[in-house]
Amino acid sequence: xxxxxxxxxxxxxxxxxxxxxxxxxxxxxxxxxxxxxxxxxxxxxxxxxxxxxxxxxxxxxxxxxxxxxxxxxxxxxxxxxxxxxxxxxxxxxxxxxxxxxxxxxxxxxxxxxxxxxxxxxxxxxxxxxxxxxxxxxxxxxxxxxxxxxxxxxxxxxxxxxxxxxxxxxxxx
Numbered sequence: 587x588x589x590x591x592x593x594x595x596x597x598x599x600x601x602x603x604x605x606x607x608x609x610x611x612x613x614x615x616x617x618x619x620x621x622x623x624x625x626x627x628x629x630x631x632x633x634x635x636x637x638x639x640x641x642x643x644x645x646x647x648x649x650x651x652x653x654x655x656x657x658x659x660x661x662x663x664x665x666x667x668x669x670x671x672x673x674x675x676x677x678x679x680x681x682x683x684x685x686x687x688x689x690x691x692x693x694x695x696x697x698x699x700x701x702x703x704x705x706x707x708x709x710x711x712x713x714x715x716x717x718x719x720x721x722x723x724x725x726x727x728x729x730x731x732x733x734x735x736x737x738x739x740x741x742x743x744x745x746x747x748x749x750x751x752x753x754x755x756x757x758x
Contacts, residue, residue, distance in 0.1 A: 595720060595757055595758060596664075596667070596668045596757065596758060597720065597747070597755055597756070597757045598660070598663070598664040598667065598755065598756045598757070599747070599753055599754070599755055600660050600663075600753070600754045600755075600756070601750075601752055601753060601754075602656060602660075602707065602752055602753070602754045603751075603752035605652070605653070605656060605707070605752070605754075606709055606710075606751065606752050608649055608652050608653075609649060609652075609653060609707065609709045610709055610710075611649050612628060612647070612649045612650075612684060613626065613686060617647060619686075622685070623691070625685055625686030625687050625688045625691060626685065626686045627683070627684065627685045627686075628644060628650075628682075628683075628684040628685075629644075629681075629682065629683045629684065629685075630642075630643050630644050630681050630682050630683075641654070641679055641680055641681060641682055644682065650682065650684075653682070653684075653707070654679045654682070656754070657679050657705065657754075657756075658677045658678065658679055660705075660754060660756055661677050661679075661703045661705075661756060662677045664703065664756045665677070665702075665703070668758065680701070681701070689712065692716060695719075695721060702758065703756055703757070703758060704756070704757055704758075705754060705755050705756035705757065706718065706754070706755050707753070707754045707755075708749050708750065708751060708752065708753045708754075709751070709752075710751055711749050711750055711751050711753075715749070717746040717747055717748055717749065718746065718747040718749050718755060719744050719745070719746050719747075720744065720745045720746075720747075720757070721743065721744050722742065722743050722744070722745075725743035725744075
């Protein structure tokens with residue numbers, strides 16, 4: 587008898603150390619970024635809950651162009667690995683959110699609605715930084731719980747990844 591996972595999320599981790607120096611240039615002060623409580627932000631999104639297709643507003647920046655190329659290439663690899671038919675799709679980055687997290691700041695739990703693939707890239711990961719956490723969407727439903735001998739992708743409410751400098755993560 588086989589258990590069929592139906593709500594699992596595939597997460598692809600791709601080391602991209604060669605991109606660090608290039609991506610770090612986004613924070614060298616020549617690009618006008620938005621100041622936020624967490625740090626500096628460069629984005630093509632108007633707001634968190636609005637789908638916009640305005641990548642062109644920041645795509646003229648050489649570092650953004652390079653990031654977009656790497657994201658599109660790796661997104662195609664990811665879709666192939668999870669069984670997607672990439673012959674049917676033209677993989678394009680339509681929105682981009684680049685942010686600097688200052689010491690002591692955190693990104694609250696959120697969802698990426700309206701997109702096929704989401705991801706993140708870590709230019710730097712200071713000591714004692716938090717993990718990348720994925721929450722099971724079914725965990726919010728009220729239900730009886732069962733004691734488990736070990737946590738697996740089938741019974742965990744959260745799955746955490748220890749992120750490292752240069753790691754790119756993509757997920758559906």
